[in-house]
Amino acid sequence: MYRSHVMICGGTGCTSSGSDKVAAAFEAEIVTAGLENEVKVIRTGCFGLCALGPIVVIYPEGTFYSMVKPEDVAEIVNEHLLKGRPVIRLLYNETVAEDNSIKSLDETSFYKKQKRIALRNCGVINPENIEEYIAFDGYAALGKALTEMTPDEVIQVVLDSGLRGRGGGGFPTGRKWQLACADRGKVEKYVCCNADEGDPGAFMDRSVLEGDPHSVIEAMAIAGYAIGADQGYVYVRAEYPIAVNRLSTAIQQAREYGLLGKNIFGTDFSFDIDIKLGAGAFVCGEETALMTSIEGMRGEPRPRPPFPAKKGLFGRPTILNNVETYANIPQIILKGADWFRSMGTEKSPGTKVFALGGKIKHTGLVEVPMGTTLREIVEEIGGGIPGGKKFKAAQTGGPSGGCIPASLIDTPIDYDNLMEIGSMMGSGGLIVMDEDTCMVDIAKFFLEFTVDESCGKCTPCRVGTKRLLELLEKITSGNGTMRDLERIEELAQFIKENSLCGLGQTAPNPVLSTLQYFRDEYLAHIQDKRCPAGVCKALLTYKIDESKCRGCTLCARACPAGAINGSVRNPHNIDTLKCVKCGACMETCRFGAISKG
Structure with a gap:
């Protein structure tokens, strides 16, 4: 038994900030202090506050240290672990009261309104130790399903919970399982997990796999029991090395403990899981493209119907949910549908x-x-x-x-x-x-991503998104016309209605929503040849306010194009024909004399 546990974030964000070095420093300093039999260092999953990494939380106190560097570790060990005095200067500031007493994380603005279900074990357990997962009711839901419930009862609980797919479409999870449950034991079936997560700025599924991989394994086994499948596949992008390694470790441990493989919990149910690595194609987030990729072919979508629940992976009935959806399943089975419905809204529980x-x-x-x-x-x-x-x-x-x-x-x-x-x-x-964001530029950014990620199988997506992007580029370069706005709306609707899969069908959404709510910015770009946010380079003009200019010549010396004229101690001016709009002058000016618009 250890009196203290030092939990160090081992997620991708904190790892990139040096948490491995922090962990190594703790291990070394703890040995130096003679505490190796009293204090345990554990690399855990994401705590959520990624902006403050590397994060270290010490239990049983729950003391939350943020932005910890290796050189801070000796002080934490000597003061906190040896003398029982938290190092105030390194604590997350919201956990420190005015009298220097320590508040719990639940009292901070970041955590107090959160309710962690999918993330319940992230930052709490060692994701590479199955016994820690078991200690937090891990695999109890699978045991309950296999020994106390019929497959149809499992599906009914998921239906009653109202859980909707967390991957984007929001389709009822129980309904999807229900569609695939026919002919149990007579037809080969598959359970798939979408861990591809291609949206820019999204890292939810990665964090669950890094911090609590067994929750996904357990849920997939429950799904296999519900529909009558004995094989599962997790499709995860190769760019997630930590997630892949921890998932691989968890699958191997589950096999060793008899929680995957033959006759699980002494029943006649058998189920195993394999990992398939994706190459990072956004289109493979679409279910039929993902399954095509698992089959070893180019990841392209298939026409639907037939839907995967009837004809999916290898032509067999298949269910596909994403990581977050699966992470909810064990808790729903253990605590019941009413518990899950007690959170959220009537049509979107949880x-x-x-x-x-x-x-x-x-x-x-x-x-x-x-x-x-x-x-x-x-x-x-x-x-x-x-x-x-x-x-x-x-x-x-x-x-x-x-x-x-x-x-x-x-x-x-x-x-x-x-x-x-x-x-x-x-x-x-x-x-x-x-307020400094140009909404036309944002629409263009997301459309550039979609154009790059289109698989090219259908013309509305392959050609239509490219033409749509060209119209946005025309507007942000100052050459747009009012007729271009009409073309954008016509083309966007055509792409939505005629594309083969969800990628193309939803690609125009950022354009249409910015047109709906920020049409004035489009008009400013077209009619006034001006970007209100000062982002679109072709529409920028840099000006020097003569009343503020001190004639220090710093801006002239910083200009790479020699576009700024003026003598020492006299106001300067910018030759707009020479100006390359790099912004170096504005960054250099000490008097706020230069503006852009």
Whole structure:
């Protein structure tokens, strides 16, 4: 038994910030202090506050240290672990009261409105130790399903819970399982997990696999029992090495403990899981393209119907859910449908994990009940916009979603509300934008991504998105016309209605939503040849305010094009024909004399 546990974030974010070096320093300092039999160092999953990594939490106190460096470790060991005195200067500031007493994490703005179900074990257990997962009720749901419930009863509980797919479409999970459950024991079937997660800025599924891989394994086995499948596949992108390694370790451990393989829990149910690595193609997030890729072919979507529940992987009935969806299943089986429905909204029960990024103080992972407003996520949990800037919009659903304007910041977030305002839940990426963001440029950014990621199988997506991008580029370069806006809307609707799969069908969403809520910015680009946010380079003009210019010549010396004229101690001016609009002059000026517009 250890008196203290030092939990160090081993997720991708903190690892990239040097948490491995921090962990090694702790291990060395603990030995030096003679505490190796009293204190255990554990590399765990993501705590959520990615902006403050590397993160170290010491139990049993729950003391939360942020932005820890290897050189800080000796002080923490000597003061905290040896003398029982937390190092105040290294603590997450919101956990320190005015009298220097330590508050719990649940009292901080980032955590107090969260409800962690999918993320329940992330930051709590060692993801590479199956016994720690078991200690937190791991595999109890699988045992309950196999020994106390029939397959149909399992499906009914999932149906009654109202759990909807967390991968984007929001299709009822129990209904999907129900469609695939016919002919158990007579037809070969498969259970698949989509861990490809291609949305820019999304890292929810990766974090679950890094911090709690056994929850996905357990849920897939439960799904296999429910529909009558004995084989599962996790399709995970190769760019997630930590997630892949931990998932591989977890699968091997589950096999060794008899929780995967033949006759699980002494029953006649057998189930195993293999990993298939994806090459990072966004289109493989679409279920039929993903299955085609698992089969060893180029990842391209297939026409539907038939749907995968009837004819999926290798032509057999298949269910596919994403990582977050599966992570909810064990808790639903253990605690019941009513417990799950006690959270969230009537049509969207439970919680949702969001990867909060962009112009926000607290970037990271948050899990909140469905129906939480965008304002609560941005201003309270996220800590608001840095630098005193104003909130302008939030993008949900990645390249398939839409932009939500500040006027709708009090919208409760669930599947139906987001669809009503022209956006969508998607897998859970939530990108916050401030007043310095050009919404035309944002639409162009997401469309560039879609054009690059289109598999090219159908003409509306392959050609249509490219033509749509060309129209946006025309507008941001200052050559757009009012007729171009009409063309954009016509083409966007055509792409939505005629593309083969969800990638093409949703590709115009960022364009249409920005046109709906920020049409004035499009008009400014077209009619005034001006970018209100000062982002679109072709429409920028740099000016020097003569009343503020001191004639210090710094801007002239910084200009790479020799576009600034003037003598010492006299106001300068910019030759707009020579100006390359690099912004070096504005960055150099000490007197705020240079503006852009």
